[in-house]
Amino acid sequence: MIDIQDLTHVYPGGRKVGPRKALDSLTLSVREGEFAILSGPNGSGKSTLFRILCGLALPGSGSVRIDGIDLFAEPARVRRVLGVVFQNPAVDKQLSVAENIRLHADLYGISGPEFTARRDEALAWTDLSDRLDQKVETLSGGLARQVELAKVLMTRPRVLLLDEPTTGLDPSSRRNFLDALHRVQRERGMTILMTSHVFSEAEDVDRVAVMKDGRLLAYDSPQALKARIGTEMVVVQPDDAEAFAETLRVELGLAVRRHGDELRLEETENGEGLPMLERILERYRPRIRSISIKQPDLEDVFVHVTSRAVPDHAQAPETGKEAGR
Secondary structure, eight states, X not given: OEXXXXXXXXXXXXXXXXXXXXXXXXXXXXXXXOEEEEEOOTTSSHHHHHHHHTTSOOOSEEEEEETTEETTTOHHHHHTTEEEEOSSOOSOTTSBHHHHHHHHHHHTTOOHHHHHHHHHHHHTTSSOTTOXXXXXXXXXXXXXXXXXXXXXXXXXXXXXXXXXXXXXXXXXXXXXXXXXXXXXXXXXXXXXXXXXXXXXXXXXXXXXXXXXXXXXXXXXXXXXHHHHHOSOEXXXXXXXXXXXXXXXXXXXXXXXXEETTEEEESOOBOSSSSBHHHHHHHHHGGGEEEEEEEOOOHXXXXXXXXXXXXXXXXXXXXXXXXXXO
């Protein structure tokens, strides 16, 4: 449903800053009905890719097809199947929920019985039915985001793009918004591509893409990505992360990944039958604030993947359930 091939984009720069490659031969596909999340560190190229997919920018080279339509050759046709929720709010806070929805419908020429049917259909996925007369400025952040979702659903898009839509929401509001999004995806069979920095949001999606420096480092299901690290890992919080990481590398020959003030070791055994945790405590207890064994999560995957020098291009295999889509 979303097919990106060899997309490259370079910002020209200026007198003090030279050209910067924001996208580097990026290839990525999202199948019909999938919910995919796009993640990556700041400067990874996510925002540039989002702008291109929305039709707000043209790349230097490459192609994008959405629902089989060439985005650059026929942008008007693509817009008919596309819905977009931007990071910055796109509702009028001085208007009521109903007025915002009516205004959006007017822009698309939706009126009469068709408007009523589409409005009720769009609101069915939200918690707004009893708040139609309230001004958006009186709503919580989560409900205000649901107004934006309801607006987008009025046009019945087949593909939905969202740019960090839960930014600034409290955990409860974030959960409610995502629940509504998952209901839409499941029941409408909608294809969703969403950028996010919140790893917990990616646990229940179909696939997660990780970008860095404009390149795709990994793309697979959350379960498959976590399986790359293994079933367990040792997490150490020492008094001096940089110095202790060097100690573990030199004295124990361990592969250490640093994440802030934490060190992560993807080995739990030292080859002699002694658990790595016990071995480290035995030799370095005074230098350790905390140490534990945990199952890897998507944050661990992010650290694991983005610390690599060479991209790991991992398209999801065409097997089992996915091969039948």
